[in-house]
Amino acid sequence: MFRTSAGAVQRRLSCPGRTGMTISRRGLLVGAAAATGAMTAGVGAAPALADEQTNPAVPAARIVAPGDARYPDVVVGNNQRFVAAPEAVFLAGSTQQVLDAVQKAVWAGKRISVRSGGHCYADFVYHSATKVIIDMSAMNAIGYDQTRNAFVIQPGALLGQVYETLKKGWNVTLPGGVCPTVGIGGHVAGGGYGLLSRRYGVVADHLEAVEMVVVDKLGVARVVVASRNSADVNRDLWWAAAGGGGGNFGIVTKYWFRSVGASGTTPGQQLPQPPAEVLVSSLPVGWPTLTQAAFTTLVRNFGTWYERNADPSSPYTALSGAAFITHRSAGGFGLVTQIDAAVPDAARMLDEYLAAITQGTGIVAPYPPRRLRWLAATRLIGTSNPATMLDPTMRSTVKSAYMRKGFTDSQIAALWRGLTRTDYANPNATVQLTGVAGGRVNSLSESATAYPHRNASFLTLFENFWMDPSQDAAHVGWLRDIYHQTFADTGGYPVPNLQTDGCYINSPDMDIRDPAINRTGVPWSTLYYKGNYAGLQRAKARWDPLNTFRHSQSVELP
Template sequence: MKSPGHRINRRVLLSGTAGVGGAAVLAGAAPAAAHVDPATGPTIGPADPRYALLTTGNNQRFVARPEYIRMIHSTEDAVSALRAAATAGKRVSVRSGGHCFTDLACNPDVQVILDFSDLNSVDYDPELGAFAIQPGARLINIYEKLYKGWGVALPAGVCYSVGAGGHVAGGGYGLLSRQHRLVVDHLYAVEVVTVDAGGRVRIVRATREITDPNRELWWAHTGGGGGNFGLVTKYWFRSPDATGSSPAAQLMSPPSEVLLNAVAIRWADLDQAKFSRLMKNYGAWHEANSSPDSPYHYLSSIVNVGVRAAGGIGVLTQVDATVPNADQLLKDYVAALNDGVGVQLYPQPAMPQFATARRLPWMRATRLIGTSNVTVNDPTLRAAHKSALIRRNFTDQQVAALYTRLTDPAYTNPRAMVFLFSYGGRINDVSPDATASAQRSSAFKMLFQNLWDDPGQDAVNLAWLRGLYADFFAATGGAPELDGQADGCYINYADADMADPAFNTSGVPWQTLYYKGNYARLQRAKQKWDPSNFFRHSLSIRPA
């Protein structure tokens, strides 16, 4: 194998004008399909029937009206597309899977969308000794290719259609993270197309090698968020503890089998006291088992706390079934949640066959979990999201706020919910500054989510979610505090309200809520790699 350090530190400098091809692109004219180079993606303008599909992502609240969308098919294609846009002074946004929660990719200011969804290969790179994944690869395809090809995996997200591009840059978290850390803890290298202060476009590769002069660009992509520093055209993954030269030894291996359990608690069986006890049980268990050496770091759970109109609360739990006491770990966890609550546990409507825990091959369970939630996977809905990372158990005030809002008889949208995700475990076995993902002492993660389909219901549904979040964090100015009971927000659940003093009255800047003490270092990386702030959006890193 060739030395990764030798191969990766080279820079390719590409500069020049848009040329004749660029002039056609800037006019928004789509080239004739029969003559398009397969390495060059089509340019899609307003007259193209594909335009409407590509001006929005999964959240239908946010729609762009760009002059054109450029589909990117190769690194060289990204270079030429970026050079054309930069030369013409066009405002650019970047998209891979389209799952951005807010308007970072699709908003009225965007003049050009660079879409990487077709740049989606997953392969092993023997020269770098790492797995190369392009930004448009969807998580389910990444899992399938890595596992079937080499028996390895990444501890990435549950939603099957999320693209690697933004997911990785924001940290990357999933049901295997308590056991195998975040996705970025396995990131070895990144290839980025950047624009310097003089408008020159170049390809830069950066690794985690201490001797790499571009290392800070690698570090910025370990949780610094998407759309900040340039166009990511490839990620390479190798686990830090990898040994030897076999591809199967270069990345973490998932459990061959998992124990899966899905149960539901009916709202009809809960009064305020029982609901409070259930929430406090959840918080206490996760606080007690958030350390890397907890025997429960093999277990991860998702609790969907729906509004009363939804009928119930769902508890999905996955345990590494190769652990000798997997069944007992699961029984202990479910018993701890129901301790003092004493309600009957029912089958979940979407997964009734798992009311009694069953063993499944990991890949089969991953497919099932990723595709079973019809509401979350519906790409036609409008949505709003907010997040928090929680270090210690819920306060009484927080539980009361949840109960009041979730059981409000005047609010009847059944697709409003609060997700609770197990966090901690080996995620917390990494220094806050080792990667840009700074929250390394949390016990669980919260996603406040609301989904609806009628634009006429925007105001009422946004008001409900904002009211819930404001009430939940009333003691800390409408935002999760840092290094206390809470620990800020998760950038992959981006929420522009955190940059608005009308909603975030905490006095803590949104940059600090998402990045904590790492923000200044991210700014220095931005200053070096994107000094003109060419890549920008409502929650982008500002140059130092």
């Protein structure tokens, strides 16, 4: 039955009435056990994972269907703009359960999406066409694997949990983002950056291997492991998983992390050690006292400093800062900076940085930096802006721009106009200048992993958050306007060139594929992946030839 062309098999998967190849809606919901028997008898899929079959700590599969009281809570993520209506949400507890759920969905011809933490600015998970959501929230274990001398983390683990567990258990960390409720599954899939990235690279730079459920050309689901080992025949899948975006090739069920060059068997030597303490500066800026000239100088200073310190050899790789510039209606905004307190002359370096950023603006720090334990500082920074990061009632949209050089004066003028508009007011409308690029991130070539932004100096995020659905057009419109005015000279987007370096896939832009809005003539795939897209397409053809795993901006088959 399976010795036919891939096209014939694909037609059978989607057509009712084919013996042994279709599963009714009721069959999709009855559980995972039946699929295992069908797979073993018919196609010789990967054997069940013995540890998951016998381990009582692994929860039983849970399936939530319409009518279940839990259903409204599992068909929407952190962004309230996108709500799905799937036939089932599969709350996975193990790799075997993910394997079974994928196989049953494929046999039934049901479109799949996958969730780790639920933070997404686009409709990648909660799409109207999605019929089965595989929710990885319960797969959140964090531990050390002695067989690989690497830390193993399941994709449902949230960043706050990852930092706490790694720090308290082994005094190590990953250079990930500041929001504690982001799931590591989607975070590392796009690269993953944070305030330690200038010193240690992006999270994907520490990815040693992945375990992934994939589907072959015959529609057979199986479990594969791919590592960065140059002799690994599956290395192309590891490469694609290290920054190629989520939902493209399969479902990652385990990540293993170990830094390149790590040696020995001691867990505390396999990943970076976080600072024991950091100096944290929080500098408020009041809109009423900020002139356009001072604003222009501030933004120009920020870009100039990070451009000058983008090289991995910069003595300032232990320092990272961000400017959260909210719309004028917020009354003011803040500049947050962190540096490892153990770096020689750390206090002087921080003072010099702040002086360089604020030179010529009249902005003065009202109080000195705080000296905090690193974990406490991570919690503080991660929870200091709950309206935009942690509020589960918000609707949101985002656009991004990697910058190799600072903004020009005409671009800064466009930022000023958008942020001071009097016909629009939203205190959560934000332009975030973020020092999470450059430094160690730029020590690798653009093709070393799928994450391509190895020549940038800093990242700019254009974000908007609101609650009322009836105001969607106004808030989306503001973001489009300020962004496209800023990059008007290149067709409304930051095309890869000497000044800009494209966009970040983990901040997906719902407009990027619309030629009426993206007028650059540069494909969306180039903006996200630059020259790495061809390699991602080759990986797609090998590992997901039926395009089982897809969304509105997924890697396309060549």
